[in-house]
Amino acid sequence: MNSCLIWFRRIAFWEGVSTVVLFGIAMPLKYGAGMPEPVTYVGWAHGLLFMLYAGLLALNWFKLRWKPSRVAIYFLASLVPLAPFWVERSLKDKNAPV
Known part of the structure; x- marks a missing residue:
């Protein structure tokens, strides 16, 4: 596998976790308990993972010659909570099709 x-x-898995x-x-700690610190750190990690996700998506697009529709679906999945888990699973289940 590539x-x-x-x-x-x-990264798709960890972006979903973040x-x-x-x-x-x-966010519940920030708004429910008045503790903004967790959002600062988790939000920073989530942003970094999102940028890695987008960068690796583009890299795989060019290296594996994915169709633009596939790339669009995977990018939109990065914007929907829990969808990155689907991306990770779909690549694993299909033995990483190109």
């Missing part, structure tokens, strides 16, 4: 694709799958932690833990 190493760029492996990294993309890993979204769950941000929305499920950090």
Whole structure:
């Protein structure tokens, strides 16, 4: 399997985790308990993971010659909570099709 694709799958998973932690833990702590610090740190990590996701998506697009429709779906998935888990699973289940 292509190493760029492996990294993309890993980052998709962790980007999904960071979204769950941000929305499920950090934001309730900020607005419910008046603790803004978790949002600062988790939000920073989530932003970094999002940029890595987008960069690796573009890299795989060019290296593996993915169709633009596939890239668009994977990019839109990065904007929907929990959808990055679907991206990771779809690449794993189909043995990383190109």
